[in-house]
Amino acid sequence: MSSIITSKIYLRCAQRVAWIAAFLCAAVFSSYGADAAVQVQLDTKKASPRAVESLTERGILRDYRFAWTSIAQAMEANTLDPLEGPFAGSAKQMLRDTVVSQQHSGLTRQYLNQSHRLEAVFYAPEGDVMELHDSAEYDLRISDGGKIIHDEHVVMHFVVLMTPGADRWVIRQLQATPQS
């Protein structure tokens, strides 16, 4: 009799632990999913004077998505590591300055539910620089010491310069502009 009661108690404990574990997993994965799911669409029809080859198109899509995932990680965790690789030149410097400034002020930014409609508008004759315009939408959440002080859905227009690196396309310029 006592063994039946003991096993019921164990069963309830196991159920509770399973529920808590499931809840924690769901919370962790939903948070990760929000950051990881960066949607990028690329339109290269207007690119000139050089046409964008399909392989290049795939590279741009992959590297631009990765760049924004990296921005989100760097700004949320206030760490510089994600900025190594996808960025170069003044874009990298600007993002580094942002992270360092956040580290001093104790602020963090989250870029959630990102969606980017990217359009190539200029591709240099020799393929060494590409200008893209990004109509981006995301939820911007700003926290001060863990407390959310601002949360809004943002529609933003970016002018982007990308250049080919050794094994990827890197962002050299990332400049928000008023909607044109």
Add this chain to the structure above:
Amino acid sequence: MHRLLFICAALCLAVCSITAGAQDLRVPASVTAGDEATIPTTGSGKANFYLVGPGVSRKSDLTLGEEIHLQGQELRNAGDYLVLVCSDTCHSGTFFVTAAKPASLAFLVHPSRVPVGLGDAVSGVALPFDQFHNLVLSPATVNFQLTAGDKSQFSRPVRTQNGVAWFRTASGKSAGAVQVIASLEDLSSKRAVQQVASDPCNLRITGQRIPIGILVQTEPVHDCAGNVVPDGTIVTFSATEANGKSTVDAPIKQGVARAKIEASGETVVSVASGVVMGNELRIGAKP
């Protein structure tokens, strides 16, 4: 005069300022990179002020009713800036910083070495940046010039579109260094392109028998525009005699390629460089 200008600027800023939604926070409509700006606040008591933008994330204490002063150093990156003033609740406003006037020209030119007389062979892309390395998106005219010595080979003004101006042109007719210049107002950026002779033209050889075989050599090798083909260009001599064929590759030295061919019988020597064939030479058997 300075006071008058200052008053005008202050009035412009006040006129241009906008109200952020229903919140009582007036931010400037736009600011030029590196300029200072002020944001008036209303009310009384203490609050937190936040400036969140590209390259900046500032938090400071604020006494409501006083002006917020934004320094030029904080507004050096072009882009969108969010201003937050939080006391019991947070009020926000956004504004854009636009690039200042061009201070440098990024200039990419291809290729660094090009054969003469080739269509659409030289291209260049110029991008104006301000002193803070922001891309200047407002239209401006960039003048592209190609000069060989003191002779202008190409000149064209091009208006920037989305911060980019570019050109493409044929290479010139004479071998030598060409200076490629992009200029915008008082800024200019220079690159050099080396124009080299194209493929050899009218390749001609002469030859004579010597004790160990045949000595053949080209006349000075030029391209079709008369430029001397650079040293090191390979010329191939082929000797055909009754018992077989032999080939010798020789580099051009001081405009001429030479080769010694071991052949004792009657021999026909031909010459080629790249896809260009020269004359044939018939040399009699060794006496």
